Amino acid sequence: MSRRVLVLAHTGREESLKAAWEACAQLHASGIIPVMQKSELGDMEGFFGAMDQPVEILHDHIQLPDVELVMVLGGDGTILRAAELVREVDVPLLGVNLGHVGFLAESERADLAQTVEWIASREYTVEERMTIDVQVWVRGQKIWHTWALNEAAIEKGDRERMLELVTEVDERPLTSFGCDGVVLATPTGSTAYAFSAGGPVVWPEVEALLIVPISAHALFAKPLVVSPRSRLAVEVLNRTDALGVLWCDGRRSVDLPPGARVEVTRSTTPVRLARTHQTPFSARLVRKFELPIHGWRGPVPQSEQVHTGPVPIVRTPRTMAPPSGLRPYEPGSESDPPTEK
Template sequence: MSRRVLVLAHTGREESLRAAWDACTQLHASGLIPVLQKSELADVERFFGALDNPIGILHEEVSLEDVELVMVLGGDGTILRAAELVRDVDVPLLGVNLGHVGFLAESERADLAQTVEWIASRDYSVEERMTIDVQVWVRGQKIWHTWALNEASIEKANRERMLEVVTEVDERPLTSFGCDGVVLATPTGSTAYAFSSGGPVVWPEVEALVIVPISAHALFAKPLVVSPRSKLAVEIMNRTDAQGVLWCDGRRSVDLPPGARVEVTRSTTPVRLARTHKTPFSARLVRKFELPIHGWRGPAPHSEDVNTGPTPIIRTFTPAPLPSPRDAGPGDQADPTKAK
């Protein structure tokens, strides 16, 4: 059976169109069948002409269930768009970074040919990233239900008005404060909006949820890391008529009137990311954020590998005890008649 790879690109940029053209050509050369969405195929052919080899068209000739993998050409935003596309099917995503940081991407544009080779030889692993389920309630009725890979961010709708919110963990109120917003993030999203708002970086294999206030006017409004089994909620208080807006992964939004309630729990459907490198997450942090590591000496050698010789015996000197009054001679005793 022919193996099909969906190529998804940010076709609004010429660099992405060129990368899509190159990817399709190299996939063909490796014996794979590239698949494009009809609109993206039209964009590529408008710039570079018709491709020399046949291309599968998604939803017309090929369904998502027939695709082995999605090769995403772009930044994190393009990968989030791809995650939406494959939400209901068990297809992994492999990102090739054409953006700035590209934290979700696995390789860079210069590694495109090597990436195609890894796909052709199935030399990649797949890891699951936790997602969140997001519900919005207004006056006791659910008005919105969606999901997110990175975060659900509650933000103020008007620049001049601050939001008054109260946070909740496991159906118990935690604290209320005025703020510009609150980010409810996954470990994957801890390096995105939550990170820029002052939240902690959480390793992807750590199962947790993160709460990060944005510009809060309160003493106890610090980032929190809670259990992935917890139920988080943020309520827009009725003290003012300030409006809010909820964004999920920066792609889907809904207005939040005063009194609205946002509930977040762990979703049962993860996003699957293909990995071709086995580098630790700490190395990814250093590379993506260009962190300074000059002067690093590395871990100390194991004790069994170092011959230190016998342990020296250190002898200590114990001073003689001071004489007690009972040991004093007759001439040393005090005259009781001189005592006052």
């Protein structure tokens, strides 16, 4: 049975078009049929000319469930777009970073040929990343329902006016404050918008939800990490007529009038990411953020048996021997010091 890999690229950039061209050629050479979206294939061939090998077109020649893997060429934004495309099918994403940080990507541009070899030999694993379910209610009516891989961000709609919000966890109010917004994030999103707003970095395997205020005017407005089973909510208060806007993964948005309520829970549908090598998350942090690690010595080697030397005896003043010619003081003896009458 033929193997097919969908190649998604940010075709607005020349570097991305070149990477897509090389990926399709290398997939063909490895015996894998490349698949592209019609518009992206047209952009690529319009720049380089027709390919020598055929490329199948998604939804014309093949459907998403028939694709083994999606190879995403671009930054995190391109990967988030790909996640929207494959959300309802069981197809993993493998990102090749062509952007700046590219935290969701597995490989870099220089590793493109090696990445194709790993795909051809099936040397990759698949991990599931938590997503969130997002609902918006206005006057008791649900006006919007979507999802997010990184975060749902409530922001002020007017730069000149502060947004008045109240946060809620498990159907109980937590605190209210004026702010620029609040980020409700997943562990995957902890290194995205939530990180920029001062939130903690959460390891991907940790199941949790994050609440990160943005420039809040309040004493108790710290980032919170709560249970993945919790139900989070943020309400836009009616103290002012300031409007808000909700952004999910920076790609989908809806306006929030005063009185609007945003509810966030864990979604039952995760996003699947392919990994070609088991790099610890700490090493990914160091590489992506270029963190200084000079002077690190590493763990102390452990042996099966630990041998220690003799324990030294430390003498205290009460146990030390008296100087020569003197005898120790004994209570009640004739040498007791006189007491005042």
